[in-house]
Each structure stands twice: as C-alpha cells, then as structure tokens.
Amino acid sequence: MAQTLFDKIWNTHIVKNIEGGPSVLYIDKHFIHEVTSPQAFTGLNKRGIKVFRPQQTIATADHNVPTLNQHLPIKEELGRLQVEALIKNCAEHGVELYGLGHPFQGIVHVIGPELGITQPGNTIVCGDSHTSTHGAFGAIAFGIGTSEVEMVLSTQCLMQTKPKLMRINIDGALKNGVVSKDIVLYVLSKITASGATGYAVEFAGSAIRSLSMEARMTICNMSIEMGARCGMIAPDETTFSYIKGRKFAPAGAEWDKKLAYWKTLFTDADATFDKEITLDAADITPMITYGTNPGMGIGVNENIPTLAEVNDNDKSGLEKSLAYMGLQQGHPIKGQKIDYVFIGSCTNSRIEDLRMVASFVKGKHKADNVEVWIVPGSKQVEKQAIEEGIDKVFEAAGFQLRQPGCSACLGMNEDKIPAGKYCISTSNRNFEGRQGAGARTLLASPLSAAAAAVTGFVSDVREFLNN
Known part of the structure; x- marks a missing residue:
C-alpha cells in the first residue's frame, strides 16, 4: 500500500x-x-x-x-x-x-x-x-x-x-532577492494563518528541493503559523x-x-493526501507583513488591502490590526519608516542567515534612525561568525551582534521593542505585543530586513542587487 x-x-x-x-x-x-x-x-x-x-x-x-x-x-x-x-x-x-x-x-x-x-x-x-x-x-x-x-x-x-495530511507543492525557480522566508510568507498569504489547521504538511516541488537545509528549516519552522x-x-x-x-x-x-x-x-508516487496545493515560485516576490498575524502579508511593492478587498469575516480583523499597527488600508507598505531591525530567532538566526546579511551590508551603514540587533541562534553560530569576520562587517555597519538566545522574537526577556515603535523582524510571529507591549512587528526575510536597516524604511531589496 x-x-x-x-x-x-x-x-x-x-x-x-x-x-x-x-x-x-x-x-x-x-x-x-x-x-x-x-x-x-x-x-x-x-x-x-x-x-x-x-x-x-x-x-x-x-x-x-x-x-x-x-x-x-x-x-x-x-x-x-x-x-x-x-x-x-x-x-x-x-x-x-x-x-x-x-x-x-x-x-x-x-x-x-x-x-x-x-x-x-x-x-x-x-x-x-x-x-x-x-x-x-x-x-x-x-x-x-x-x-x-x-x-x-x-x-x-x-x-x-x-x-490529516496536506502537501504544498512549489515548483519553478525563485527570482533574485527571494529567499525561503519569502516562500513561507507567500504561502501564508495565500492560505491564511488557519489554512492548514488540523494537518501535517509536507512541502515538496522543485523550488523546495533547490533549498539548503537552513532554508528548509525556515519553511518548516513557520508551518505552525498556518x-x-x-x-x-x-x-x-x-x-x-x-x-x-x-x-x-x-x-x-x-x-x-x-x-x-x-x-x-519519501512519499510514494501513488500516495494520496487529504489536500494538495500547488504554487509557482516565479510568482513570489520579497514579502512583508502589515498586520497582526503571519498570514497578513503582501509583496513589498503591493498596497495594504482595503476593507473592500477582503471578505466580510476578515473586515473587523483587518480594521483592528491596522489600528494597532498604525497603518492605513490601501496605502503602500514600501517606504514605511522603521525604528528597529531584529535579525534572529529560531526562524532566521543560522550562519547562512548571518552570511546573507553580512554580504548585503558590507561597505554600507545602517540608517541613523534605526537600531539593529543581530542575535545568533547558538554559540556555534556566534563562534563561526567571528571566525569568518562577519562580526567585523556588522560592527562597521553599525549593527550590534549580541549573544545567543530567543531575544526579541518574544517579549519574555530583556530584549523588548518599545511601545509604538516599528520593528522589521526575521522571527515568526507578529501578534499584538509579541515583541513587547505595544510593539509593531513587520515580518520579513533577512535580506529585506538588511535593506530596511540600511535605508531606514521598508525597501525592495531587489533595487540593491545585481540582476
């Protein structure tokens, strides 16, 4: 069988x-x-x-x-x-x-x-x-x-x-500037934060197979957010x-x-799932959230949805989220001023993530209005970053490399985002108060977070990359 x-x-x-x-x-x-x-x-x-x-x-x-x-x-x-x-x-x-x-x-x-x-x-x-x-x-x-x-x-x-069992197939090649965090935020934007409730999800397809192990971990990490x-x-x-x-x-x-x-x-060729979803990797752009659950995400060049664009069941949730976030329906997310950048958490704190950020920011410096925390996921990641000179790149860019821990992913320790401040975070949750009472969280990839750290606002990282 x-x-x-x-x-x-x-x-x-x-x-x-x-x-x-x-x-x-x-x-x-x-x-x-x-x-x-x-x-x-x-x-x-x-x-x-x-x-x-x-x-x-x-x-x-x-x-x-x-x-x-x-x-x-x-x-x-x-x-x-x-x-x-x-x-x-x-x-x-x-x-x-x-x-x-x-x-x-x-x-x-x-x-x-x-x-x-x-x-x-x-x-x-x-x-x-x-x-x-x-x-x-x-x-x-x-x-x-x-x-x-x-x-x-x-x-x-x-x-x-x-x-129950679900398979999410993602086929095709990823565009420049699109990484695994964008993939999972895109999936969430399509199926919502409750779209996989009650399922065990297998991610498959050529786009998934092309990913490194660290990138695959990012995707499975956020399956719980569905x-x-x-x-x-x-x-x-x-x-x-x-x-x-x-x-x-x-x-x-x-x-x-x-x-x-x-x-x-591996899944046998003729095995069946209770539900299957197929998406095209070519449709994915750098993603960012605007609301208060990880399913409220859009491409960085898209506008925040309006009440007219969501179904009746989601209207009150959208209004409540935008009120908390201090954002306006129908407005672009790109250009939104930010105050903090947090690169870390069990979603994006591995050595590949730090290398990705260091490669982007080398020779650049953070915006004056932004405080940047880089928190490695382990002592081994921290040690490797120092051995590779990544710590010096961060220091020159004005980024603070801290010691390992969950840090500003959740408002449980000393690393909290102040009330009313905007933080672009590579973590997995953007619930009200998740990063501290009144903190406003926008989830994004390490690349997008690095771009925002340099510009001081939500930016399209592709504008900085060689296409």
Missing part, C-alpha cells in the same frame, strides 16, 4: 492504538528549555519518579536569557529562577544540559540540527510550538504542552491523534550531506545503516 512520508514515520512509532481514540506514539528525541519544563519536573518529583530515558532528552537555556553579558547573573528574576530550576532539574535527573556558557548553548531548534541530533525518520517533541523546524530533515516534529512534557519525561511516549500540526520535507542528498560529520551524527557502519533507512523516507 502506498504511503506518504508522514505515514512511514508515524506507523513505525506506534506503541499502541487506542480503539476510538489516539495512538500511543514513541518519541525519539525530546528537547526541553527553561520555560516549559519546570512544572513538568515538579510533577515528576511529586510522583517520586525519574526521567525514564534521560539520554533521549536534551536541554538548553534560550527563551528567557539575556543576550548581553551572559557571564553575569541574570537580572530579570523570572528568567533567573527558570534557568536555576533547569540546572537543578537536569542535574537531579541526569539530563544533558547546554546552559549559558556551554559551547553548545543556543536556541533549541538551532542546536538540534547543527549538532546532528535531529535526524530523518525521528519523532521529535519540545514544549515549544516551533519544534516543527526539525521536520525539514524528514522527521515528525511538533510542539507539546507542559503536561505532555511531563508525559514524555516519564514514559518516552505521547498520546496523539493522527492529523495552523499545521507539523511541517516536513523529504530527506535527500542535501539532507545527508548536512548531517554527515556533525557532533552526534552516526558514523562508520552506523552511518551506512542509517543512510540506507533514510533513503526510504
């Missing part, structure tokens, strides 16, 4: 099917961080039990950590208490922790792939919605709640209902080359064995 990629992985991880209910699913890798794990460990301690398979759990500190002076005590009390709890819990339960100061510390969805922990065919969970990032490797990866974190810690299993349970891309030679030789990747005979299995992980 023909199977999809999702089917092949799901079916081999079922421990038990509950009649009329969910399946008990075995979990290969469990990532934890300081925000959603303390309550789960408290639950274990109250029951007097230990982590069932600690070698399959990996911990790091990322969400609520400072990105300046990480060698000093954390100033914010909540962040300090959460990090202290993580250190204590990991020590008591024998869980590997990459905390502040460790050479492997970083955003949980950055360190898993770069260390070779994330592998095809795995089931991967974390108490964080953007766990879908790991699906770029041909894995079933999704976020879970705190009670589910406790369940995985105690049993290495999870009860899950199988989602309402999807997870996003995934079938592994191929690009995937295998990326994994080989990494710290925790298989080696020798074990590599050969794993590689033979990984090569079976």
Whole structure:
C-alpha cells in the first residue's frame, strides 16, 4: 500500500492504538528549555519518579536569557529562577544540559540540527510550538504542552491523534532577492494563518528541493503559523550531506545503516493526501507583513488591502490590526519608516542567515534612525561568525551582534521593542505585543530586513542587487 512520508514515520512509532481514540506514539528525541519544563519536573518529583530515558532528552537555556553579558547573573528574576530550576532539574535527573556558557548553548531548534541530533525518520517533541523546524530533515516534529512534557519525561511516549495530511507543492525557480522566508510568507498569504489547521504538511516541488537545509528549516519552522500540526520535507542528498560529520551524527557502519533507512523516507508516487496545493515560485516576490498575524502579508511593492478587498469575516480583523499597527488600508507598505531591525530567532538566526546579511551590508551603514540587533541562534553560530569576520562587517555597519538566545522574537526577556515603535523582524510571529507591549512587528526575510536597516524604511531589496 502506498504511503506518504508522514505515514512511514508515524506507523513505525506506534506503541499502541487506542480503539476510538489516539495512538500511543514513541518519541525519539525530546528537547526541553527553561520555560516549559519546570512544572513538568515538579510533577515528576511529586510522583517520586525519574526521567525514564534521560539520554533521549536534551536541554538548553534560550527563551528567557539575556543576550548581553551572559557571564553575569541574570537580572530579570523570572528568567533567573527558570534557568536555576533547569540546572537543578537536569542535574537531579541526569539530563544533558547546554546552559549559558556551554559551547553548545543556543536556541533549541538551532542546536538540534547543527549538532546532528535531529535526524530523518525521528519523532521529535519540545514544549515549544516551533519544534516543527526539525521536520525539514524528514522527521515528525511538533510542539507539546507542559503536561505532555511531563508525559514524555516519564514514559518516552505521547498520546496523539493522527492529523490529516496536506502537501504544498512549489515548483519553478525563485527570482533574485527571494529567499525561503519569502516562500513561507507567500504561502501564508495565500492560505491564511488557519489554512492548514488540523494537518501535517509536507512541502515538496522543485523550488523546495533547490533549498539548503537552513532554508528548509525556515519553511518548516513557520508551518505552525498556518495552523499545521507539523511541517516536513523529504530527506535527500542535501539532507545527508548536512548531517554527515556533525557532533552526534552516526558514523562508520552506523552511518551506512542509517543512510540506507533514510533513503526510504519519501512519499510514494501513488500516495494520496487529504489536500494538495500547488504554487509557482516565479510568482513570489520579497514579502512583508502589515498586520497582526503571519498570514497578513503582501509583496513589498503591493498596497495594504482595503476593507473592500477582503471578505466580510476578515473586515473587523483587518480594521483592528491596522489600528494597532498604525497603518492605513490601501496605502503602500514600501517606504514605511522603521525604528528597529531584529535579525534572529529560531526562524532566521543560522550562519547562512548571518552570511546573507553580512554580504548585503558590507561597505554600507545602517540608517541613523534605526537600531539593529543581530542575535545568533547558538554559540556555534556566534563562534563561526567571528571566525569568518562577519562580526567585523556588522560592527562597521553599525549593527550590534549580541549573544545567543530567543531575544526579541518574544517579549519574555530583556530584549523588548518599545511601545509604538516599528520593528522589521526575521522571527515568526507578529501578534499584538509579541515583541513587547505595544510593539509593531513587520515580518520579513533577512535580506529585506538588511535593506530596511540600511535605508531606514521598508525597501525592495531587489533595487540593491545585481540582476
């Protein structure tokens, strides 16, 4: 019987099917961080039990950590208490922790792939919605709640209902200045922020296959913003080359064995999906959001929609979003003045992202009215950026290279955007208050963010590129 990629992985991880209910699913890798794990460990301690398979759990500190002076005590009390709890819990339960100061510390969805922990065919969970990032490797990866974190810690299993399946095909060649972040924002603009609710989404097509692993991670990262349970891309030679030789990747005979299995992980030609969508890569231009959900995006040269252009169900949402954002319906987004640029988050903080920005800004300088934060996704990314001289390029451009963490993706740590200020962000969410109370967020690619940093307003990066 023909199977999809999702089917092949799901079916081999079922421990038990509950009649009329969910399946008990075995979990290969469990990532934890300081925000959603303390309550789960408290639950274990109250029951007097230990982590069932600690070698399959990996911990790091990322969400609520400072990105300046990480060698000093954390100033914010909540962040300090959460990090202290993580250190204590990991020590008591024998869980590997990459905390502040460790050479492997970083955003949980950055360190898993770069260390070779994330592998095809795995089931991967974390108490964080953007766990879908790991699906770029041909894995079933999704976020879970705190009670589910406790369940995985105690049993290495999870009860899950199988989602419906969707395939989004994107074929053709990308135009100059268009990168993976533009692809996923374009998809969101077409299907909306709820268009994949209840589905596991496989991204396919020639445009997807042409992408690097880091670019694929950006797309799967934001599959959750479509309402999807997870996003995934079938592994191929690009995937295998990326994994080989990494710290925790298989080696020798074990590599050969794993590689033979990984090569079976693709959707069979006659397998069917509950829904399929096909888009043309040639239609995609540099994208930017104007509203308060990631589906409210347009091409940089387009005008903000008017009430007459949206259906009745969306009219009140558009009015509310534009009121919060201080933008006008029907007006162009290009030329909108901005105050901050944030390049980072689990969406766009990898070395390729930093290289892309450095290549663009070399020899240029930021606009006087803009503050620019570059936050690498991990200590390894930071180290590589310094070794390649990228830090010097940023310094000359007036950009601030900070230390690894989730930073201004979410208003949880010290890196907040002030109320009323506009920030072009390479992160994944633009909800009201996401980057700080009253902050106004416009999501874009690293290239588009770099262009705005230099000009001081929303710009079409293609005007600066050699066509």
